[in-house]
Amino acid sequence: MRVFGIGIDSALRARMDGSGHSLGYFEDANSAPLAEADIVIVSAADPAEPLSRLDGARRHGVPYVLFAGSGDALARALSLGADDALLPDGRDLEARLAVAEHRIAVRKTREPMATLAEHLDALDEAPMGYFEVEADGTILHCSDSLARLAGYESASDLCGRPVVELYADPGERHRLLGHLALRHSATSYPVRLRTRDGGVRHLMLSTVLHHDVVYGLAVDVSETHRVVEQLRRSEELTRRILEAMPGGVVHVRKDGAVLRANGEAQRILGLRLDELTQKYVLDFEPETLLGDGSPCSAEDYPVSRALATGEPQPRTLIGVRRPGGGVSWAVFTAVPVKDPDTGETSGAVVTFVDITEHRAAQEALAESEERYRRLVEHSPDPMAIVSQDRLLFVNAAGVDLMARGDLVGTSAMDLVPKERVPEVRAYVDAALEGKRVGTVQADLVRRDGGRVAVELSAAPLVYQGKRATLVVARDIRARRRAEDELSRLQEKFQHTQKLESLGILAGGIAHDFNNLLSAILGNASLAKLHLPDDSRSVRHVAAIEKAAQQAADLTGQMLAYSGRGRLRSEPVDVSAMVAEMIELLTSVVSKKAVVETRFDAPGALVLGDVSQLRQVAMNLLLNASDALDDHPGRIVIRTRLSQLERRQLAESYLDDGLAAGNYLTLEVSDTGRGMDANTVAKVFDPFFTTKSTGRGLGLAATLGIIRAHRGAVEVHSKVGEGTRFSVHLPTSDGLSQIVAEPAAETTVGDASVLVVDDEPMVREVTGAMLVELGYRCQLAASGSEAIRRLRADPADVDVVILDMTMPDMNGVEALAALRAVRPDLPVVLCSGYSEAEVSDRTGGSLANAFLQKPFTTSELIAKLQTALGR
Template sequence: MAKEKKRGGDKSRPGRPRRTVPRSRQTSVLGADMARRIVETANEGICIVDKDLLIRYVNDRACEMVGCPQEEALGRPVSDFVYPEDLARHQQVMADRRRGVSGRYEIRLKRKDGSPLWVQVSATPLADRRKRFSGSFAMFTDISHRKEAEANLERARATAQLYLDIAPCIILAINRSAQIVLLNREGRRILECEDADVIGRDWFDAFVPPDFRQQVRGVFAELMAGRAAPVSRFENEVVTLRGNRRTIVWHNNIVRNEQGQIVGVLSSGEDVTDLRRAEEHRRQLEAQLQRAERIRSLGMLAGGIAHDFNNFLTAITGNVDLASSSLPADSPAAAHLEEIRTTAERAALLCRQLLAFAGQSALRVEPLDLSELVRESAAMLRVAISRQASMEYELAEGLPLVNADAGQMRQVLMNLVMNASEALVEGRGRICVRTGAVHCQRAYLQSAWGGEELPEGWYVFMEVADSGCGMDRATQLRIFDPFFTTKKKGTGLGLAAVSGIVRSLHGAVHVSSRPGEGSTFRVLLPTAKVAGTEAAAARPASAGGVVLVVEDEPAVRDVMRNMLEEAGFEVLAADDVGRALALYGADHRRIACVVVDFSMDCGQMLSALRRTNPAVRVVITGGSAEEELRRRCEESGAAAFVPKPFARESLLSAVRRAIAADAGDKA
């Protein structure tokens, strides 16, 4: 134990302070010459300034750095050796020294030739015995090589960034944590953001739509785990910081470090939003073109069928009229004839719907107030809908007028309201009819049926909305097709007739509907070009005279002859244009009126008749009456138009008006 104690000496005793060598003794041991030699040969520049910031000491290395001999440096303000652009920084750090604060900083010195030198400075304030600032001791290291390397690196980075920014696509880099580490200028433009907005943010949270965010994040996790290969071409939507959706085609590459570990993904993305929209627009136009061609073909077929059926119905109703007029009032056959007439009228209604779909209905276009038309139809509409349904009206006052046929617009309104009533679940619900005016943009018109070619501008609308079962997209695409119906006892012609009538008036129908949320049909019509029309004054009727009937259907021709002869007219009949012109040329002074079927080249025929007699009076009949052709016929001199099938009084009234007009002109 004694030996161990001796070996350990006093050092083993706890609490006894260790012996230290005082600084003064260290200096004396080191020696003033050795200390000076260390300072003079140091690789760092050393400088001591007094309280006035004048240089009192500077070593050889410092003089070498600035290219100034020691004798020139001593006594000069240290600011003389600071690069001018860094003087403000120098004054700031010297203020810190005066407050007794040490510091480390980078600054540029000014060489004797005026060039800058980057140095890193470690400075400590000096104080006198009263602890007052007496100067500063500074050591500085030449870091110009490091600064040059940093500048080169920055230039390389700037060049790389330039290349990234001139790329016409998104360049995106994200790390393993899905944080954005790089996004070029085009990417920022497309995503509507700035670097400060996105660098460091989670890519999926910031820009991937919520509806498939988790799915894409899962694919990314598999990539980072090395369990999946990147898809070379992938298309998906992104959401910009402003909430807009863009469609991007991505090309993805895995990024690895020097050890081969996966550290992120580098992607280039092409914005194909406008391309996809253009493709979708082209598909829509192609579908609209195909639909328009199909509707045109169906319209021609429907118009032709309706025209032929109207001829048959004209013969039927005409003979019923003739038979009824020759029977006693108490004849038992009268009831049967009336039943035939009723059935023929129902068939005629079906033909009118076909003609309406084909856009060949007989139109009497005049300026109309749609709000007033709805008010006048309210009682009729109430009867047509379910008793359990509520009927509401929101009618605008002072609406611009529209050029339309009042009867056909009532048919449009009735068809839409009945369609709404039948869509109500168990007949219960709400139907609302609205009118108003709306300024329609191009996109809105293109989404409306028949609005593809309509110009932007103000339109008057008549709208029917219901709270019924609604429709899916597939049903909406077919609702205006003739004979398409979702009802058990529907003809499939109601909405087809609506579309035909609106189309003939240069309007459109906008439909909005979702299953279970009801439907809204909005009829859009252009405003009238004129404020009103003048009604033609009626002239006194004139009975008797010679009438030339031009009709290629024998049954219809015979019925018309009988109707006119019973009314006291003398009738000449022709079954073709050539024979009609020959009859008129031979006896035109005696012929008071010509009745011609619309389909028998009436425009050409009227021109020929007028060459013989400019004052010829013509009545046109027909099962179809496309507005433009009808207008041309009237401009050629037609006095009246009688749509088929017609009653005897309709024909007689038109003929008498034409003859009376001729007599009035001669007077």
């Protein structure tokens, strides 16, 4: 503390820093020492003179203490305005100086505050107030304006009340006091004032703590706080809106500097906000691409154009290379930001939507569409797109299928037969509705009227923005042909199986029947040998032989049907054969029939049995005659050479894998009643006949004979127009005539014959015939018995007649066993089956001769002589 005094005792100098001066020194109001003094101490007996002379010091506001000479002088000094007074003895000087200093300090503090408070009170509407608060929180003084801020009428309503009642949050007062304890003052300290009605006002305090009293000014900033809070909320709402936006948003200044960016912008551009706010628009130029992949100049950015022109910019596709790799594709737009006062462009806002995935999907879709477009255009199956019956698209295969290039724009239903239009239209409409329609077969009509068999499948699609139907028409002509061929083959296979089964049945019946006929015919022959020529019984025996022979012919037809009849292989000129028997043929047909012959293949040879081929010609001619139903008509017998392909042979009867090549065709046609398809299918069945009489074996036997000759037969017939049978026999050029076996003469034998047959009647009659002819004979009922007899005396047997079909040991097994005993033993195989059948079973090289049941005496002698080599 700087102290200046007048006549100050030297004892005071230890405490005071200053010097003594006369009163004249202080009379100058501008005296520098006086202006610098904190306190002035005056020593005088009478205080009146120094106080008046020190008026300048008082004007400077410098407090002073007067050393009075007496108690009266002390009291007078205080009444004249001295800050304190002391007696000259200096007692209690330290304490009195402390009190003086305190009073001086209080006055220094209160006087400006009081002056300010007086000015504030003068401004009744001012949103601020003055206050003094004791250390215990009691309000010492406040301005009326502060009281009104708190909702009271005047300061008197608040003075003496705890200030804590005015705090909305009592903790705020404790924090303020803590701040003042450290710094002794606070400027612009925010607190919330609780008003009388329970409301809250926001105040800004400027305070000072001095000697446990808080002095302060309070400014009402509630409106400012409201505006600031509203602005903060608006900013927060804006921030949330920007963050919630599906696209990126960037705000840039006029110079292109980035000010702010939302999170989506950061993600798309691959940069954090702190990285973005360090960039300018031009910084992105090296990293941007146009939609075609070429570099994008910064001048082409929508934001650059918006800043330059001050106008909103349209959508622009730009790719941005990301720092971490890859390219983000986005559609950018920009709008300028205008200064509200000047209207000048102050910046711009850029928005952009990430279409990276969408672009990738579009590229994939375009690639997929291109791939499928190529597949559709180059598909081998015809494809068309149909909408409301109109053809919107037809691929190349469809153009080729329909043989016309003007299909687009025409009605799809014009390609469908009229009778199928409702069905096909309903099918296409159902597919358009998304229903599962599967496939449907239909015919498409070409411009020339021809039809194409197709299998349709359909599915809905959108084509050129329209709901449409994709229709695939698979050409199934080849498949239908294959299916028809398969069906034909299946029918033929079933027919062949039926024929085979019937053939086996017929062959078995013929075999058993031939055993019976062998006994009948053999016994008749023996009886005839023992009868005198003039015996009346000879005629009856002859009738038995004739009946038995006719029965044998019937079994021959049954064997012929089975394809296992007796076949003599020799070259046959079919044209010559028909010419030779034409007179006989015409004699057996209807008298109203006109028979014509046409030989277009004279001299052509086939390898076969002439007698059986004659039977074929006879049966076909008789069938043609019967077809005329005793009405006038024409029958044509024709021979010709044919070059047949596998297809034609496959469609015929009896296609047993016949090879394509040259065939001789015997054709018999008539103009009779004809047959329907059902009758044609059964015409070769055994015992099937359309006549009231007849056994139904004629054509069945014909089929068997043709089969045995490795031929084929075709039948073409139409009801009311007639029928044509075409028999195809493989030609045999260059073959020489095979001389038929001469008939053996009946001679007396001298050999020992072993007859082996399980049928007692056949065995006994054969033995009797041999004995009658002079042969020595042994009989065996089985193969085992025959082997035992041969082993007993191998030299006693000259030849063996061996039945092929026996229960315990068949003829093949017995033959092998007999040859094992005697390898050179002559053997004649005997069977009710044909020689061809037996040859198939034995391999054709085991026996010395074959004897077909039933047999005559001459046939028996001939086979024995052949086996014995005579």
